[in-house]
């Protein structure tokens with residue numbers, strides 16, 4: 001029993017030495033990204049492989065199936081015109097995705113293939129990309145409301161939130177919250193600094209009336 005345990009420890013040890021020795025690896029710069037719908041992201045990695053190999057192809061994948069060579073997401077017509085690969089086929093690779101959609105939320109892994117038999121490798125854990133829109137959420141009572149510029153994931157790199165009242169900037173803050181005395185029927189929307197064009201849909205808030213947003217302004221019910 002003790003011998004068998006020792007044996008498997010040895011196997012595991014040899015295996016890790018082998019991996020270390022031959023040096024197949026993929027290292028991702030970031031392992032998780034939360035980005036705005038409509039924006040652009042770059043996923044980057046660096047990779048190593050045994051000397052003597054020559055990299056013949058590199059790509060990114062999101063789906064893995066046992067026993068099947070994974071598909072290059074660049075081949076998916078859904079992604080036509082939105083993906084760019086930048087790599088030097090030696091050390092590093094960047095996947096740029098533009099005009100992000102919620103359906104791009106996935107774990108992206110980098111794969112590379114070399115000119116030698118069994119010269120195929122992909123790197124775990126990959127980069128987990130979450131794509132979110134902005135939405136104004138309302139909490140509190142009629143006279144005491146707080147608006148929250150909410151997202152479905154926590155935006156990477158501490159964003160500054162911008163609030164618009166009837167289309168004019170009224171606040172810029174690192175907090176996602178906004179409170180006001182909602183006396184009139186004003187429309188509110190929020191954005192993240194640097195991505196002002198990707199603002200949230202407008203909502204109408206009034207301390208006095210029930211209102212709705214239509215076209216470009218608020219109306220009373």
Ligand SMILES: *[C@@H]1O[C@H](CO)[C@@H](O)[C@H](O)[C@H]1NC(C)=O
Nearest residue numbers: 139148149150151152176177
């Ligand atoms: C605002 O929304 C975020 C989600 O984007 C949530 O995590 C947070 O708790 C909300 N804040 C308040 C005060 O409701």
Ligand SMILES: *[C@@H]1O[C@H](CO)[C@@H](O)[C@H](O)[C@H]1NC(C)=O
Nearest residue numbers: 166184185186187217218219
């Ligand atoms: C914003 O527009 C509404 C009409 O949608 C109007 O009633 C309100 O007075 C405007 N508020 C400001 C601050 O201009």
